[in-house]
Amino acid sequence: MASSMSSAFLAAKSTTSANPFPRSRRPAHAADRLGFPVPHLPGIASGSGRVVGIERRGRNVFRAHGPIRVGCSLIEPDGGALVDLVTPAGPAREARRREAALLPRVKLSRIDLEWVHVLSEGWASPLRGFMREAEFLQTLHFNCLRLGDGGAVVNMSVPIVLAIDDAQKRAVGDQRRVALVDANDNPVAILSDIEIYKHNKEERIARTWGTTAPGLPYVKEAITNAGNWLIGGDLEVIEPIKYNDGLDQYRLSPAELREEFSRRNADAVFAFQLRNPVHNGHALLMTDTRRRLLEMGYKNPILLLHPLGGYTKADDVPLSWRMKQHEKVLEEGVLNPETTVVSIFPSPMHYAGPTEVQWHAKARINAGANFYIVGRDPAGMSHPIEKRDLYDPEHGKRVLSMAPGLEKLNILPFRVAAYDKTQMKMAFFDPSRPQDFLFISGTKMRTLAKKRESPPDGFMCPGGWKVLVEYYDSLVSSESDKLCEAVPA
Amino acid sequence: MASSMSSAFLAAKSTTSANPFPRSRRPAHAADRLGFPVPHLPGIASGSGRVVGIERRGRNVFRAHGPIRVGCSLIEPDGGALVDLVTPAGPAREARRREAALLPRVKLSRIDLEWVHVLSEGWASPLRGFMREAEFLQTLHFNCLRLGDGGAVVNMSVPIVLAIDDAQKRAVGDQRRVALVDANDNPVAILSDIEIYKHNKEERIARTWGTTAPGLPYVKEAITNAGNWLIGGDLEVIEPIKYNDGLDQYRLSPAELREEFSRRNADAVFAFQLRNPVHNGHALLMTDTRRRLLEMGYKNPILLLHPLGGYTKADDVPLSWRMKQHEKVLEEGVLNPETTVVSIFPSPMHYAGPTEVQWHAKARINAGANFYIVGRDPAGMSHPIEKRDLYDPEHGKRVLSMAPGLEKLNILPFRVAAYDKTQMKMAFFDPSRPQDFLFISGTKMRTLAKKRESPPDGFMCPGGWKVLVEYYDSLVSSESDKLCEAVPA
Numbered sequence: 001m002a003s004s005m006s007s008a009f010l011a012a013k014s015t016t017s018a019n020p021f022p023r024s025r026r027p028a029h030a031a032d033r034l035g036f037p038v039p040h041l042p043g044i045a046s047g048s049g050r051v052v053g054i055e056r057r058g059r060n061v062f063r064a065h066g067p068i069r070v071g072c073s074l075i076e077p078d079g080g081a082l083v084d085l086v087t088p089a090g091p092a093r094e095a096r097r098r099e100a101a102l103l104p105r106v107k108l109s110r111i112d113l114e115w116v117h118v119l120s121e122g123w124a125s126p127l128r129g130f131m132r133e134a135e136f137l138q139t140l141h142f143n144c145l146r147l148g149d150g151g152a153v154v155n156m157s158v159p160i161v162l163a164i165d166d167a168q169k170r171a172v173g174d175q176r177r178v179a180l181v182d183a184n185d186n187p188v189a190i191l192s193d194i195e196i197y198k199h200n201k202e203e204r205i206a207r208t209w210g211t212t213a214p215g216l217p218y219v220k221e222a223i224t225n226a227g228n229w230l231i232g233g234d235l236e237v238i239e240p241i242k243y244n245d246g247l248d249q250y251r252l253s254p255a256e257l258r259e260e261f262s263r264r265n266a267d268a269v270f271a272f273q274l275r276n277p278v279h280n281g282h283a284l285l286m287t288d289t290r291r292r293l294l295e296m297g298y299k300n301p302i303l304l305l306h307p308l309g310g311y312t313k314a315d316d317v318p319l320s321w322r323m324k325q326h327e328k329v330l331e332e333g334v335l336n337p338e339t340t341v342v343s344i345f346p347s348p349m350h351y352a353g354p355t356e357v358q359w360h361a362k363a364r365i366n367a368g369a370n371f372y373i374v375g376r377d378p379a380g381m382s383h384p385i386e387k388r389d390l391y392d393p394e395h396g397k398r399v400l401s402m403a404p405g406l407e408k409l410n411i412l413p414f415r416v417a418a419y420d421k422t423q424m425k426m427a428f429f430d431p432s433r434p435q436d437f438l439f440i441s442g443t444k445m446r447t448l449a450k451k452r453e454s455p456p457d458g459f460m461c462p463g464g465w466k467v468l469v470e471y472y473d474s475l476v477s478s479e480s481d482k483l484c485e486a487v488p489a
Numbered sequence: 490m491a492s493s494m495s496s497a498f499l500a501a502k503s504t505t506s507a508n509p510f511p512r513s514r515r516p517a518h519a520a521d522r523l524g525f526p527v528p529h530l531p532g533i534a535s536g537s538g539r540v541v542g543i544e545r546r547g548r549n550v551f552r553a554h555g556p557i558r559v560g561c562s563l564i565e566p567d568g569g570a571l572v573d574l575v576t577p578a579g580p581a582r583e584a585r586r587r588e589a590a591l592l593p594r595v596k597l598s599r600i601d602l603e604w605v606h607v608l609s610e611g612w613a614s615p616l617r618g619f620m621r622e623a624e625f626l627q628t629l630h631f632n633c634l635r636l637g638d639g640g641a642v643v644n645m646s647v648p649i650v651l652a653i654d655d656a657q658k659r660a661v662g663d664q665r666r667v668a669l670v671d672a673n674d675n676p677v678a679i680l681s682d683i684e685i686y687k688h689n690k691e692e693r694i695a696r697t698w699g700t701t702a703p704g705l706p707y708v709k710e711a712i713t714n715a716g717n718w719l720i721g722g723d724l725e726v727i728e729p730i731k732y733n734d735g736l737d738q739y740r741l742s743p744a745e746l747r748e749e750f751s752r753r754n755a756d757a758v759f760a761f762q763l764r765n766p767v768h769n770g771h772a773l774l775m776t777d778t779r780r781r782l783l784e785m786g787y788k789n790p791i792l793l794l795h796p797l798g799g800y801t802k803a804d805d806v807p808l809s810w811r812m813k814q815h816e817k818v819l820e821e822g823v824l825n826p827e828t829t830v831v832s833i834f835p836s837p838m839h840y841a842g843p844t845e846v847q848w849h850a851k852a853r854i855n856a857g858a859n860f861y862i863v864g865r866d867p868a869g870m871s872h873p874i875e876k877r878d879l880y881d882p883e884h885g886k887r888v889l890s891m892a893p894g895l896e897k898l899n900i901l902p903f904r905v906a907a908y909d910k911t912q913m914k915m916a917f918f919d920p921s922r923p924q925d926f927l928f929i930s931g932t933k934m935r936t937l938a939k940k941r942e943s944p945p946d947g948f949m950c951p952g953g954w955k956v957l958v959e960y961y962d963s964l965v966s967s968e969s970d971k972l973c974e975a976v977p978a
Contacts, residue, residue, distance in 0.1 A: 141844065206700050211695050402627050402635065403630070
């Protein structure tokens with residue numbers, strides 16, 4: 001990875017390692033609420049979010065509704081300013097460290113640490129720590145939080161909570177501050193002005209996933225065996241979270257991403273969330289999106305290619321391999337490094353479909369994205385015990401388009417791409433000639449890679465495919481591949 | 490019941506039978522958004538609804554935040570105008586009836602008919618019919634609906650949907666209008682501009698109840714065996730829904746209630762939702778609320794005593810017996826008939842706790858109430874398979890205070906009343922002398938009534954208690970008591 005020469009990767013690398021940004025930055029500019037009214041897609045009625053009709057021959061749609069007003073500053077983060085919870089290096093940090101040594105301790109799991117990372121950099125702005133009960137309840141019931149006294153509403157769809165068990169609760173007693181420690185008992189953060197409340201797992205799961213069926217990956221990993229209490233409070237992180245897996249340089253914070261977009265003079269940022277290898281259908285979509293944004297009047301739309309870096313289920317391709325694959329995609333020119341920023345999104349994955357896609361979009365607003373690409377069944381999976389998709393594949397983008405607090409985000413629905421046998425490349429599906437198209441599912445792709453077979457020419461760039469084949473080879477040669485996954489340290 | 494002389498009942502009766510209101514009325518006046526900022530209760534942080542600090546020595550609390558501004562018109566219904574879906578009598582109605590005879594038919598269950606009733610009178614304003622998918626999704630995910638293009642948000646927490654099975658779906662085919670018929674195949678309404686979409690029961694249940702445990706009463710009654718499709722559309726009700734159970738005169742519509750409140754020159758309306766007999770603790774709370782509202786500067790606060798009249802679970806006291814009991818409470822002077830309106834709320838009961846209490850409050854806004862009394866564990870019940878309350882008893886009022894779309898409603902938290910042995914009457918619980926108080930639960934009350942034993946003097950007015958004892962006697966003497974329950978016809 002160190003040898004990567006793509007400027008998409010270089011940008012990330014240079015900004016982080018050579019020129020680290022101060023943690024506290026000026027607040028981002030006022031939102032560039034793109035004032036062009038755009039019609040909802042057919043069937044997306046009563047929505048609140050802007051659904052950009054990019055799959056309906058953009059120009060005409062937009063022209064019919066008045067001139068396009070193109071903003072030139074980045075979208076405002078939720079709550080007006082990015083939250084930064086990392087204590088500055090120096091005497092303050094040392095004082096926190098000394099204090100932490102004397103406080104009751106709460107041990108963090110790997111996923112807890114990922115959430116500390118997420119919170120510390122302001123991905124969940126304006127949230128300033130693990131949720132107290134008022135925030136937890138608003139998240140479960142309304143997927144949004146109201147700020148202050150009758151203030152604005154920000155989206156918040158997944159609970160960001162920290163579970164403790166009875167013994168830990170007893171140990172905390174009446175104290176108002178606790179130390180959060182990693183697996184080696186090193187203090188990572190202080191949680192202050194704490195509130196301990198009941199962890200009703202059943203209700204949390206039912207309201208977040210819309211099912212309580214056994215086998216939901218995040219539930220098995222992080223909820224079933226977690227404690228029966230939740231502890232909320234304000235977070236003061238002692239030092240930036242690092243994973244020491246060779247990928248930390250690609251973990252740009254929202255502030256760093258905003259700085260990078262400003263440096264590149266981006267006048268639009270369109271985010272693409274993914275947890276899978278990039279094939280040429282994805283790439284077509286991304287390049288086509290840029291083309292459409294240019295047509296709409298933007299001068300320099302920048303793509304944020306933003307693989308999820310936290311917990312994923314066992315059969316997803318691990319982050320390190322996905323990053324290698326993405327690197328090849330850039331290297332081989334499938335995406336243009338000049339207009340692409342590749343960075344890692346540190347959140348763990350819930351696989352909570354329509355509920356989670358809101359979180360994925362909201363976090364990207366905080367990183368400066370004002371356009372969000374959403375596909376079929378985002379954050380979805382198969383039902384854990386029934387033979388069907390857990391979520392209606394269309395609900396994700398519909399719910400996203402209606403979500404409170406995401407009104408300022410422009411939602412770009414995925415156009416369906418498939419392998420066009422007549423052109424021998426990935427192309428947008430043409431319903432007038434369905435017989436010419438081949439749909440290659442994720443399962444099909446994995447099966448081919450496992451068998452070291454090649455997909456049709458033009459499905460994925462050769463270097464990217466080679467990485468996938470290597471990954472599945474490595475699985476066969478070693479059962480211990482899971483050790484390769486990043487663990488926050 | 491016909492002999493009731495309380496003016497609370499008389500009012501209801503006379504307005505409905507002697508002087509029926511025209512169905513289409515002028516829209517209610519602009520909202521009297523009571524402009525006094527009041528602090529939230531301790532522990533109710535980040536809420537959006539006004540929680541009136543009535544249990545914290547009201548005057549001082551309010552005075553500290555500026556003068557009270559008392560409105561003199563009724564609160565505005567959600568969406569600005571009450572929905573009225575009943576076709577006017579005359580040629581239009583006859584035309585609908587003729588048309589209905591020719592349309593595909595969807596048979597309504599008892600609960601479906603109750604929802605037709607609820608919708609037809611505008612309790613769910615601005616909803617104009619059974620939910621289409623966009624409304625269903627917003628209800629499940631956000632407990633609210635956004636009006637029009639970026640418009641205001643109204644609360645809507647329980648899905649009001651109509652299920653059909655595969656055969657009915659096939660019968661509807663491509664038609665845009667269907668007839669809704671009762672158990673005797675009589676057309677009740679036409680549903681137009683219909684949309685048929687999947688009925689994901691598991692997701693609906695999980696997101697509405699926060700559990701999928703078997704044994705939820707409404708689920709067993711109305712969802713488990715319902716069809717796998719939902720049909721939404723605009724409702725045109727052919728004639729007003731009647732039950733012919735001797736209680737129709739007490740079923741005032743929101744428009745009729747508003748007329749009654751105006752007639753009485755109400756400058757505040759405080760609603761009390763109940764599905765249980767009224768004991769003197771309830772009565773104390775209601776009279777004390779009125780006293781406090783007078784202290785706040787209102788000249789004529791009117792109580793809406795509003796028993797739920799739709800589906801309830803088998804062990805709840807049936808509506809007809811509850812109405813008899815409420816009548817005694819008025820007759821015996823426990824509540825003042827001059828400042829009380831007793832009417833029946835036609836909604837079926839979900840027992841969905843914090844989700845449902847929002848519906849209960851929202852519907853009362855539409856009926857003109859600007860204050861809503863909320864107690865411990867509203868719309869709650871025991872967990873169907875675990876030995877615990879299904880919901881945290883405090884969550885109902887907290888969620889209500891934070892619910893989007895209910896900001897204009899003033900929420901009055903219940904003060905805990907219990908039997909004060911030193912005074913031999915129901916009184917507000919005094920935590921400084923807990924030994925003096927006796928808590929008489931619903932279960933305890935039922936057990937006493939079943940055994941024909943008397944509760945302590947002062948727990949309930951004698952006439953009201955007698956009704957309860959008679960009800961349980963009737964259960965013993967006949968297993969067929971359920972036939973007494975109202976069925977919409």
